[in-house]
Amino acid sequence: MNVLITGGSSGLGAAIVRKIAEAGHKVYFTFNSSVEAAELLVQQFPSCEPVRCDFKNEYDVNNLKDQIAMLDIDVLINNAYTGAVIKSHFYKIPATDFLKGFTDNVMPTIIITQAAISHFRKKKFGKIITILTSGLISTPPAGSAVYNANKAYLQQLAKIWAVENARHNIVSNSVSPALMRTALTEDVDERVLDQIIENHPLKALLTPAEVADAVLFLLNASQQINGMDIVLNAASNIK
Ligand SMILES: NC(=O)c1ccc[n+]([C@@H]2O[C@H](COP(=O)([O-])OP(=O)(O)OC[C@H]3O[C@@H](n4cnc5c(N)ncnc54)[C@H](OP(=O)(O)O)[C@@H]3O)[C@@H](O)[C@H]2O)c1
Numbered sequence: 001m002n003v004l005i006t007g008g009s010s011g012l013g014a015a016i017v018r019k020i021a022e023a024g025h026k027v028y029f030t031f032n033s034s035v036e037a038a039e040l041l042v043q044q045f046p047s048c049e050p051v052r053c054d055f056k057n058e059y060d061v062n063n064l065k066d067q068i069a070m071l072d073i074d075v076l077i078n079n080a081y082t083g084a085v086i087k088s089h090f091y092k093i094p095a096t097d098f099l100k101g102f103t104d105n106v107m108p109t110i111i112i113t114q115a116a117i118s119h120f121r122k123k124k125f126g127k128i129i130t131i132l133t134s135g136l137i138s139t140p141p142a143g144s145a146v147y148n149a150n151k152a153y154l155q156q157l158a159k160i161w162a163v164e165n166a167r168h169n170i171v172s173n174s175v176s177p178a179l180m181r182t183a184l185t186e187d188v189d190e191r192v193l194d195q196i197i198e199n200h201p202l203k204a205l206l207t208p209a210e211v212a213d214a215v216l217f218l219l220n221a222s223q224q225i226n227g228m229d230i231v232l233n234a235a236s237n238i239k
Pocket residue numbers: 006007008009010011012013030031032033034035053054055056078079080081082083131132133134176177178179180181182183184185
């Protein structure tokens with residue numbers, strides 16, 4: 001299958017690119033600042049193709065949108081996220097940060113997914129996989145208002161995509177991971193990480209490779225699996 005993943009050159013995205021490329025799929029991945037990492041991925045997996053796309057740049061997003069039909073994608077993985085996960089408590093966050101978080105993250109995802117769905121409807125097949133967060137299911141971390149609200153918006157869109165497109169043989173599923181060590185979480189204090197590991201039933205943090213396995217499962221799954229969310233949080237929401 002032809003797969004397009006946003007934010008594929010680092011962290012979870014890179015783990016997904018590796019897993020999917022190893023499984024023999026054609027992978028187009030977007031990158032923004034991780035230029036060297038993108039080049040390295042292409043050296044390792046020559047069938048992968050990088051596409052530069054800055055979600056904060058309208059031209060880049062529209063350019064990617066316009067390429068979707070030509071790339072003839074079968075699968076879209078919405079993975080990129082720009083901006084911090086943890087800011088400050090809600091009442092201290094400048095109100096404009098919420099609009100910026102939405103403009104930088106939700107709007108590009110809407111524009112790219114609309115183009116993907118238009119293309120999928122013509123070919124009567126498609127899969128959308130959206131990366132959310134287990135913070136939507138478990139207790140959200142304090143300070144994550146902008147991040148969690150953006151993910152909640154995408155969570156609802158992912159459900160709508162599933163319902164509206166099921167008859168067109170297009171599915172929309174999501175994956176909601178707990179905390180992983182990536183650039184997005186590099187500011188998390190080591191003591192906090194140690195505490196999370198100590199309290200974890202497996203005494204280990206979730207890894208990007210484990211999440212990539214769940215994404216690969218959805219990629220290979222029957223079109224009967226639609227509107228599902230795979231939560232990777234070691235049952236920490238179950239009281
Ligand atoms: N790490 C966690 O604990 C965790 C937990 C739950 C869910 N997630 C989700 O997993 C996904 C990947 O995050 P990650 O943990 O792998 O962190 P990451 O390594 O920081 O990855 C973020 C990705 O988004 C891309 N990105 C950043 N700014 C961008 C921009 N302006 N335009 C376009 N792309 C941009 C990055 O590309 P460049 O590197 O090329 O700039 C990178 O590939 C995100 O959706 C995140 O919310 C992460």
